[in-house]
Amino acid sequence: MRLDTGQDSPLVVTPRGGEQPVQLREGEFKASLAEMAQEVRPAANPLRHARRLMLDSLWHEEVYLRWTGQRLELDSEGGAAQRAAQECLELTHAYGRWCERQGRPRDCLSLLTDGPLLNGDGRYALAMELALGSVWNETREAFKDMANPEAVRATLVSAMAMYMTLWAMPEPVSKGLAASLTAGLIAYLGVDTVWSLIQGWRLLVAEADRATTFAELREAGERFGRVMGKNSARVFLLLTTAAMGNTAGLAVKGPGLPGAAQAAVLAESQAGFRWVAVGEVNSVAVSAEGAFTIELTPGAVAMTAWTGGPGSPTRSTLEPGQHARESIPARGPGRDFTVAEREAVNELGRKYGCHTCGTRNPGTKSGDFIPDHQPPSQLAPGQPQRLFPHCKACSLRQGGEVNAELRRK
Numbered sequence: 001m002r003l004d005t006g007q008d009s010p011l012v013v014t015p016r017g018g019e020q021p022v023q024l025r026e027g028e029f030k031a032s033l034a035e036m037a038q039e040v041r042p043a044a045n046p047l048r049h050a051r052r053l054m055l056d057s058l059w060h061e062e063v064y065l066r067w068t069g070q071r072l073e074l075d076s077e078g079g080a081a082q083r084a085a086q087e088c089l090e091l092t093h094a095y096g097r098w099c100e101r102q103g104r105p106r107d108c109l110s111l112l113t114d115g116p117l118l119n120g121d122g123r124y125a126l127a128m129e130l131a132l133g134s135v136w137n138e139t140r141e142a143f144k145d146m147a148n149p150e151a152v153r154a155t156l157v158s159a160m161a162m163y164m165t166l167w168a169m170p171e172p173v174s175k176g177l178a179a180s181l182t183a184g185l186i187a188y189l190g191v192d193t194v195w196s197l198i199q200g201w202r203l204l205v206a207e208a209d210r211a212t213t214f215a216e217l218r219e220a221g222e223r224f225g226r227v228m229g230k231n232s233a234r235v236f237l238l239l240t241t242a243a244m245g246n247t248a249g250l251a252v253k254g255p256g257l258p259g260a261a262q263a264a265v266l267a268e269s270q271a272g273f274r275w276v277a278v279g280e281v282n283s284v285a286v287s288a289e290g291a292f293t294i295e296l297t298p299g300a301v302a303m304t305a306w307t308g309g310p311g312s313p314t315r316s317t318l319e320p321g322q323h324a325r326e327s328i329p330a331r332g333p334g335r336d337f338t339v340a341e342r343e344a345v346n347e348l349g350r351k352y353g354c355h356t357c358g359t360r361n362p363g364t365k366s367g368d369f370i371p372d373h374q375p376p377s378q379l380a381p382g383q384p385q386r387l388f389p390h391c392k393a394c395s396l397r398q399g400g401e402v403n404a405e406l407r408r409k
Helices: 026-037 044-054 058-071 077-103 121-130 135-143 150-166 177-189 189-211 214-244 250-256 260-271 275-280 302-306 339-352 392-406
Strands: 002-004 171-177 279-287 290-297 370-374 388-389
Touching: 026 135, 026 214, 044 058, 044 150, 044 177, 077 214, 121 135, 121 150, 121 189, 121 214, 135 150, 135 214, 150 171, 150 177, 150 189, 150 214, 150 260, 150 302, 171 214, 177 189, 177 214, 177 250, 177 260, 177 275, 177 279, 189 214, 214 250, 250 260, 250 275, 260 275, 260 388, 275 370, 275 392, 339 370, 339 388, 370 392
Parallel strands: 002 290
Antiparallel strands: 171 279, 279 290, 370 388
């Protein structure tokens, strides 16, 4: 695992062995999914919407469309082309019958909006729907109060399939929402599990491209479902829903999801980044051998990654940090801050970030930065102090550093 902050050489993080993925219990999964799904806007054209969400530019989308077109290009010879077209038509009809057998609309996943036949995107989305079979019974209850649960389900399935297909493309890289989702999956499931999902989906893409019958496509989807497993399917669906249901996505919703505390530990031990700063992950790339490179801001790097890197100094919270620029005077050691003081500290945080780590995501439920007395009140009683913006993670770490310093004295 490499962390590229754009400063000097990338940090190299060796994932700690023996870590277990975050386990989501059925009850907490359904409750959280029901809440997050309320903010997902169903798309009229889920496949096109998924491409716009997961691909970072029109150029990237054009590359993707050319790539999928080449993979499913019909043979130039007339007879072979006719056979392929007939097979595609039969597969499309089988998809419609499958939807109807479940009591759903004939195009239940809205895969035929752009044309009468299942294209590459449509095959992958249908395979994802089949792979998620183990969790759909749980989602029915979560979606029961929604105006159009089928449309929300179709929107999520297409987004999940499009996200996974990014990793099947040449020189794969995820940016924007897809990068945050990748970081979330690593935090919840660990590097090894995410890499196994990528490998499994690449195999599915090859099988889906070759499939000439619904049975073959079903087999490919269900095989990937077994690779994924119920817990990973829950995590993937929940993180995708949270990422799509809010303009700030996982940057805001992530820290409040079930299992977030354990995910924060895994994010640091497996990948060297701070879960509360997931919104500051800019891109994630993976090599053919499964080596991940995360491009992120310095403030999103976990403390252990900084101290583990050669020559990287430990950033103390007991003094104004390397990102400290401006501050306001403190009236005293108390924490009865006025509205004006809190707003002034928030303005500094939005402008410069946390004075210790630099993140612009405070990680608090309120979205406010924590006013930090410098020097710390317990270590410098009676001394003049100033207030700097602190994120939640650095504020919590400061408590431990203050106690350690008091014990030394």
